[in-house]
Amino acid sequence: MLTTFRRFFQSKIGIVVTMAFLALIALAFASMDVSSSATFGGVSGGNRVAVVGDEKIGTADLVRDANNAVDGLRQDDPTLSMQAFVEQGGLDRVLSQMIDRAAIAGYAREYGLRAGENLVNSEILGISAFRGPDGNFSEDAFRGFLAQRGLNEATVRNDLASDILAQQILIPATFGATLPNKLVARYASLQRESREGTIGFIPSAAFAPDTAPTTAQLQSYYTANRGDYIRPERRTIRYATLDAESLGNRANPTDAEIAARYRENQAQYAASETRGFSQLIVPTQQAAQAIRQRVQAGGSLEEAAREAGLSVAEVEPRSRQQLASSTSPAVAEAVFTAERGSVAVPQRGSLGWYVTRVDSIDRTPARSLAQVRGEIAEELRLEKRRNALADLAVDAQDSLDDGEALADVARELGLQIQTTRPLTAAGQVYGQQGETAPEILGSVLPTAFQMEEGEPQVAEVTPGETFVLFDVARITGSAAAPLGEIRDEVVAEWRMAQGLAAARKAADRILARVRGGATLAEAMRAEDASLPAPENIDLSRQELAARQQQVPAPLALMFSMAEGTTKKLEGPGSIGWFVVNLADIVPDEVAADDPFIASARQQLAQRTGEEYAQQLIASMRGELGVERNAEAIEAVRRQLVGNTN
Incomplete structure (x- = not known):
């Protein structure tokens, strides 16, 4: 989950360097980057979270942007809760981006740059989300977009103006960023080099204590790592299916109806x-x-x-x-x-x-009524079924709107109510690996996770064939699991954490022995614990890239170290520590006309431009001055997670 946050929030403003600034605007609207200007006093006020120069960032702005950020992230992870988002530092990142945007806008205004109404209008006309079916700007699509995200036109225009000002400042500052040819050639040769070394693994399990923690130790560990035990929001849904079986004989056509249809379409059955x-x-x-x-x-x-x-x-x-x-x-x-x-x-x-x-x-030849009776009967049956189901669905919705309970409406229609087990927004049965929500609820599940308890609705699942009456019977909010319910899990992870700390000390001892002249294998054998034998590595960067998968952290470290050095690295998930020893670097010369030189130059230019942009934004913040209201930020944090104490 933390990786998802980082990918989302660390999208560099250097996108501007590639001239795709409209992509940044789209990302701003789809996720979180919507800011506004409050009109209050100093930062100490309770309704502002920060002041950048003369511009105030209000608490309402931060709440709105945090909600937009979570909505954007939920497109990839429907189970994401606001609690988990805040616990993993999402709110701080939202505020940081808002401050950056305010700094760019304030700096631009201070030095006479402007984004006029016509320029903002042209940006609005170019945003695909505001286009209608004919591909042109649609006022209805524009208003619908604003209503869906709880925005007003002034806020959107202000945000677009800020983006335009950022474009005016950052593109000139980052465009054409280059590095000397020697540095490019050196970088290119690094991409072709090979490295030889050894990687040792010191598992936490080898040092984990056998004894259980005391109550105080366990409580302290749980409190410090509470964010790791947040459960997603779960909802229990009650539903009843309205389909052809619910109609009984009501959809069967009569002889009179069949004869009437035959007469109406006499020409169709004539010779x-x-x-x-x-x-x-x-x-x-x-x-x-x-x-x-x-x-x-x-x-x-x-x-x-x-x-x-x-x-x-x-x-x-x-x-x-x-x-x-x-x-x-x-x-x-x-x-x-x-x-x-x-x-x-x-x-x-x-x-x-x-x-x-x-x-x-x-x-x-002409066909008689007897010959086409079955054909006409089936045609009428389908029509009557669609009409009857639609009428029943409308009547059911009217009854629900009038305050009747789902159970009462279902009973009147002769429908059986079923109740799901607790479901997550992703459609999984909570706590049951591989078990999913009933198929009929697939299309209504997003709606169910926007409803309140006891607000039944009717939805069409298969056009003209199947409707579902449903409501939310119970909502279990996202929160950290009580320690009593996950005690065994927390105890196991406490042991691993203790083992990780001990493994770190072992890694320090092993590092000292290697630096004293011992080989990595000898240094690891000197430990009292039984450790796995180190792995010898002989690999080129090209071979590493050819794997087309995420590079393991120890290998990434090996390819960033100096020759003849030894370093330690913590493994993911408290599994232990790695000790990486780089014995030799074998460089590879790259000819001046090698196509890889041009590719390396382009990569370095983009990274250099991104760094220029980040440094420029940091300078703007420093020049304008930034003040944060810690109390207001904490109040917003409590509001978002539902803790008003």
Whole structure:
């Protein structure tokens, strides 16, 4: 989860360097970057969290941006709660970004830069979220976007103006950032080098105590690591399915209804005939007659057409009425009176004189009511089912809106109410690996996680076929699990934490022995605990990149160390410590015309530009001055996690 936060919040403002500043604007709207200007006094006031120069950042602004940030992150992690977000430092990162934006805007104003109304309008017109189905700016889409995120137009315009000012400042400062050719060549050669060394692992489990912690020790550990035990919000949903089975015999058509439908569509069941034909069109009657006579004399229509410099077109089977409407009644009459394989008498049509050869004749006899009864009955059954289900769904929603309980409405409709086990927003049954919510709730689950308890709704699951009546029976908020419920888990992790501390001391002892001249294997064998043998590494950077996966931290450390050094590194999840010894670096020369040089130059230019941008923003903050209101920030923190004490 912490990795997700870091990826989200550490998107560099250096995106500007790549000229994709509109992407930054889109990210700002989709996630969190919406700021506004409060009009209060100094930072000590209770309704502002920070002051940047003369600009105040209000508590309401911070609350709104934090909520927007969580909404954005939930697109990738639906189970994310505000409590977990705050515990992992998300609120601090939101505030830091707001301060950066205020600093850029304040600095720009101080030095005479501006973002006029027309420029802001052009940015609004270019944002895809504000476009309608025709691809153009839509006032309705714009207003709907603002309403969905609880924003007003002034706030959005202010935010876009800040982005434009950032563009005016940062692009000139970062554009064209380059590094000397020697440095680029050196960087390129580093990407081709190979490294040899040894990696040893000192597991926490080898040093974990066998004894249980005291009550005080366990409570202290739990309190310090409370954020690791936050459970996601869970909701228990009650629901009833309204489908064809709920209608009983109500959707079955009567004999009278079937007979009436047959009479209404008598023409559909009457005898019919369609003909497929080939045709060519000529401008005069004489030319048409000459071609027909040529075919009657023993030639083919295709040969006659070629001799006249024309081509024959095949026409799909059509009814007399269809042909008459596309050509003329006379052409249709001629075609439908000719024999199969013969050329009909040429007739004038809409485009000229038609010469047609009848290729196929398909006659369908008339069908009686008895013959089509089943077809009509099924058609009526589907129609009545859709209408009846829609009517029942509307009636059910009206009853729920009038205050009737879900159980009462379900009973009136003869539906059975079912209750799920506690579900997470991701659709998983809480605490049950691999078990998911009932399939019928898949499309309504996001709505269920926005509802309050006891507010039943009706939703269409399969258009015209299935509806679901549902409500939230119980909401269990996101919070740290009580120590009593997870005592065994906390005890196990306390042991691992103690083992990790002891493993660190062992790693320090091993480092000292290696620096004293011992090999890593010898230094590890000198420990009283039984440790796994170290692993020998001989790897190039290209081989490392070819793995196309996340590089293990010990290998990453090995490829960032100086030759002949030994370092230690804490492993993830308190598993233990790594000791990394780099014995040799084998460089690889890169020719000046190697294409990799150009790639390295581009990479370094982008990173350099990002660093310029960060340093410039830091200087702006320093020049304008930043004050934080710790009490107000803490009040917002308590409000977001639901702790008002």
